[in-house]
Amino acid sequence: MSTILNENLIYEILSVVEEIPPGNVATYGQIARLIGREKNARLVGSVLKRSEYYGSYPCHRVVNHEGRLAPSFPEQKELLLEEDVPFKSENQVDLKKAQWEI
DNA sequence: CCCTTGACACGGG
C-alpha cells in the first residue's frame, strides 16, 4: 500500500525514458514534466541512478538542462557518440539539435 | 518524526 507511489513513479519515469528515440536526448526536468511532476526532476535522477536494477533502459539519453552528462556514468558519452548525438563541447550535448521533441 | 541527500532547475552576478 505505502510503496505504490514509489512503484508508480519508477514505472512512469522508465516508460518515458524508453520512448526517447536514438540520437535524441531528454532532460530530467522534461521527463518530470511529461509524467505530471514538474518539480520532481531530482527524483528522476535518483531513479535513473539505480535503473539497472529495474532492467535495460536507454538512460544514457537523459542529460541535465544544460546538456551536461551524468556524473558516475562514464560510458554515457560513448553511448551517445555511437548514436551520433551532436555535442557542443567536450562533455555537453547540443540540446538545440538533439533534444527530443514531443 | 526530524534531518540530510541528491544523475535537478533557474535566476543572478
Place this chain on the structure above:
DNA sequence: ACCCGTGCCAAGG
C-alpha cells in the same frame, strides 16, 4: 563559461 543561492520533494537514515 563559472560559481552561488534558492526552491523543490521523495527517499533514506
